[in-house]
Amino acid sequence: MRLVLRIISVILLALLVLAALAASGWITLALWYRIPGPDLVRGAASGLWLVFVLAILSLGRKSPLASVGLFLLSLIFVGIWWHSIKPSLDRDWAVDVSKTVTGTVENNIVTLQNVRNFNWTSDSAADAKWETRQYDLNKLNEADMVLSYWGMDAIAHTLISFGFEDGQRVVFSVETRREKTESYSSIAGFFKTYELAFLAADERDILYLRTNMRKEDTYLYPLDIPKQAMRALFLNYVNSADQLAKQPKFYDTITTNCTTVVFDLARQIEPGLPTDYRVLLSGYLPGYLAEHDASIWKLPEPELRKRAAISAKGQAAGNSPADYSSVIRQ
Numbered sequence: 597m598r599l600v601l602r603i604i605s606v607i608l609l610a611l612l613v614l615a616a617l618a619a620s621g622w623i624t625l626a627l628w629y630r631i632p633g634p635d636l637v638r639g640a641a642s643g644l645w646l647v648f649v650l651a652i653l654s655l656g657r658k659s660p661l662a663s664v665g666l667f668l669l670s671l672i673f674v675g676i677w678w679h680s681i682k683p684s685l686d687r688d689w690a691v692d693v694s695k696t697v698t699g700t701v702e703n704n705i706v707t708l709q710n711v712r713n714f715n716w717t718s719d720s721a722a723d724a725k726w727e728t729r730q731y732d733l734n735k736l737n738e739a740d741m742v743l744s745y746w747g748m749d750a751i752a753h754t755l756i757s758f759g760f761e762d763g764q765r766v767v768f769s770v771e772t773r774r775e776k777t778e779s780y781s782s783i784a785g786f787f788k789t790y791e792l793a794f795l796a797a798d799e800r801d802i803l804y805l806r807t808n809m810r811k812e813d814t815y816l817y818p819l820d821i822p823k824q825a826m827r828a829l830f831l832n833y834v835n836s837a838d839q840l841a842k843q844p845k846f847y848d849t850i851t852t853n854c855t856t857v858v859f860d861l862a863r864q865i866e867p868g869l870p871t872d873y874r875v876l877l878s879g880y881l882p883g884y885l886a887e888h889d890a891s892i893w894k895l896p897e898p899e900l901r902k903r904a905a906i907s908a909k910g911q912a913a914g915n916s917p918a919d920y921s922s923v924i925r926q
Contacts, residue, residue, distance in 0.1 A: 620649045623674055629787040683791045683844035690774045695726050697796035698841045699834035704733040712797040719809040735761040739826045743881060744806040745813040752879040754855040758830055765921050767802050768833045769795045770854040772847045785849035792847045794837035800920045807910035815904035817885055818892040832861040
């Protein structure tokens with residue numbers, strides 16, 4: 597019996613040590629990413645925390661209870677500090693996310709303010725233009741999911757494009773709202789570094805940027821959903837964008853990103869939509885679409901991906917295709 601208790605004690609101690617190490621590592625990164633100031637200041641804060649942890653470990657040899665109590669107290673102070681970090685609507689934003697979309701609905705007409713329609717001259721420079729556009733929900737007849745890959749096969753940026761009978765198209769994208777001095781980092785995205793942004797944009801802006809300027813591997817999948825659900829999804833985007841324009845939120849690399857937000861909006865329409873690891877690993881969403889017959893093209897995943905590829909089409913059309921949306925759908 598004593599042996600069993602001893603084994604249990606050792607296991608529990610090991611688990612506590614692992615939890616403490618994990619917490620210490622998380623706090624080190626949190627201090628690095630969230631302490632204001634230059635790299636020297638942030639590095640000093642992270643370094644001091646590590647010195648503090650080592651001091652607690654040294655104290656633990658002589659007084660285990662005191663070291664545990666001191667560590668728990670430090671976690672409380674870190675928790676208070678972390679809770680005090682709030683998202684903002686008022687920062688010196690990067691130009692491409694300097695405005696976010698808002699909308700009003702009157703009868704069946706949706707008016708969107710701040711629709712982005714940039715003319716990109718490189719992957720980081722553009723002639724900026726923000727527009728007010730109107731869309732008739734009675735003419736909404738298409739919805740496409742766009743996945744754009746820039747590195748790992750497992751991760752893609754997810755966008756939804758809506759098409760109307762009169763030829764209009766608008767793309768909704770959930771993105772990180774970066775400040776002018778910031779660049780995107782998936783690790784930084786865990787630590788309240790970026791606010792969340794809802795963008796609405798012309799395809800000639802937001803998709804062209806990915807296919808022709810950034811040379812990302814981009815795919816467009818026409819979705820097979822009823823028009824009523826399509827309409828509901830469009831309005832969910834508008835309502836969520838309006839709420840976010842009043843009450844900011846932080847982006848999170850895992851829980852609140854371009855794919856999980858879209859999935860949450862879709863589940864408001866179809867609560868039975870099955871949860872799947874591919875919602876987190878968005879690069880594998882084509883398999884999800886194929887399994888659930890969610891694409892108009894009823895094809896196995898490899899063929900579905902091949903048919904959905906649009907980067908080569910956009911690039912072959914040159915720098916200024918007359919009708920980018922038609923070109924990528926040929």
